[in-house]
């Protein structure tokens with residue numbers, strides 16, 4: 001077993017194997033999978049302590065916390081996210097069983113019970129020393145990647161299992177077919193439904209597709225991904241979302257073309273789409289990625305749109321950001337602007353997604369060569385081992401993190 005304090009600057013179970021490499025192309029033994037979730041409150045009394053956990057040291061204004069608390073209160077103080085992870089854990093176990101793979105699944109969260117530390121206690125009790133983590137987050141940025149890696153490191157520290165337990169993490173899976181396929185199917189169904197509502201002809205001017213993701217501070221976005229590479233405005237975070245949205249629309253256009261061919265119609269112009277942001281928090285004076293989804297929706301009628309497809313491209317399940325900010329707020333904005341809105345499903349526990357997550361674990365277990373790993377955009381397959389300073393928080397700076405090369 002590799003220890004974290006060994007000579008290699010790479011931190012994780014596959015330390016020596018990965019030194020210097022972006023992909024670990026040798027087999028690694030794992031005792032269990034660690035599903036690392038965000039966590040959410042499960043009752044009114046949990047709401048404020050949960051929000052304090054999420055925002056500790058982040059400079060989020062008190063008014064914003066009170067506002068977000070009302071979203072949770074509206075649903076009895078319960079976020080659905082823990083249930084989603086319970087269901088995902090069960091679905092992973094089922095898929096592993098179906099494939100005859102003997103890998104138990106442990107589950108822990110960053111921000112609420114069961115915490116990551118509890119999962120590590122369970123690992124220690126069961127004698128597991130080598131874990132492969134799956135974070136329920138697909139893209140690169142401080143909030144969507146590095147913070148999970150830092151909190152995993154912190155959980156090892158706090159539970160006193162540093163050195164006794166090592167943790168690798170599967171790559172960011174934004175362009176893995178298991179994650180992208182549910183969005184392709186969802187957008188295709190939504191476009192087909194609008195073809196019914198508005199007629200297939202002219203739908204390219206009547207309908208727009210908005211790919212929605214969590215806004216993050218612009219300074220964090222610029223630092224997302226490896227420091228040596230320039231991904232343009234919004235960093236790797238925006239580049240990855242744009243690349244995935246392009247792949248989704250290409251597939252959708254292909255299916256549209258097949259439908260019009262079967263009706264012996266000419267293929268119309270492509271349906272317009274854009275990447276938009278939601279759930280901005282932080283101080284108003286701090287720049288965050290834009291445009292906001294509600295502003296984007298309000299512009300649509302002037303462009304002749306009558307329908308909008310909202311795709312929660314940045315999210316793995318229908319948690320509070322989807323339920324409130326999309327199904328409540330964005331829908332209201334659409335209605336106020338006379339638009340018909342269809343919100344596409346998240347990957348959740350859809351078969352393609354669950355099966356894709358198992359594939360991501362197996363490519364690490366087996367040390368599959370990078371060239372053979374599935375990736376639908378030119379940006380991937382993403383790193384197994386993050387570069388030094390990858391996705392560092394613009395304000396907090398360096399904090400130790402797992403599954404990366406130490407600076």
Ligand SMILES: CC1=C(CCC(=O)O)c2cc3nc(cc4[nH]c(cc5[nH]c(cc1n2)c(C)c5CCC(=O)O)c(CCC(=O)O)c4C)C(CCC(=O)O)=C3C
Nearest residue numbers: 038040054058068079081137143144214216281319320321
């Ligand atoms: C990129 C990103 C994802 C996607 C990647 C991933 O999925 O991990 C994500 C997911 C989530 N965010 C969530 C909840 C919250 N996020 C907050 C605050 C923030 N999110 C940020 C970014 C992201 N967040 C940022 C930059 C902040 C500012 C504070 C900071 O710098 O950290 C706050 C504080 C109040 C507020 O300011 O809104 C809450 C309550 C939940 C749980 C929902 C539920 O309970 O169902 C989930 C899945």
Ligand SMILES: [Fe+2]
Nearest residue numbers: 143214279321
């Ligand atoms: Fe968040």
